[in-house]
Amino acid sequence: MALLRTSRLLRLHNPSSTARALSTAPEPPTPLPAEQPTAVSPTYLQQSPNVPHTWSTNQNPKPHAFANVRFEQTSLRYQPNRPSAMGMVNEDPVRLVQGRRAVCDGGGGALGHPKIYINLDKPGPKACGYCSIRFEQAHEEH
Secondary structure, three states: OHHHHHHHHHHHOOHHHHHHHHHOOOOOOOOOHHHOOOOOOOHHHOOOOOOOOOOOOOOOOHHHHOOOHHHOOOOHHHOOOOOOHHHHHHHOOOEEEOOOEEEEOOOOHHHOOOOEEEEOOOOOOEEOOOOOOEEEEOHHHO
16 A cells, blocks of 8 residues: 555656657647638628628638548538627617716526626726626716
């Protein structure tokens, strides 16, 4: 029993085995920035109808993301292309608030989220952490 304990302690205190395990981190695939779709590209090649380009630096454009065996006989033309949540949040106007605090409960009731208070002391819009609704202090209040 004592032999098992000492071997466990040796494994825990051996920094070289930990360094070897952490030194081989996986790397994301290389993105293809030259082939980004634009607003004039066909809709089935865009990431979504309201945000045509990719929204992450390591994200490949849609035709290259579906380029493996799993999607071999799949036509992107007939696949659903839903609007991006980021684009819908950006279309929502910033709500101006009188005072230094904004209160957000996500619409209230069972469909909302817990009530939170957002500090608006610094200039610029501040987003709710739950629903991304943006609030800003009214300009005459600064």
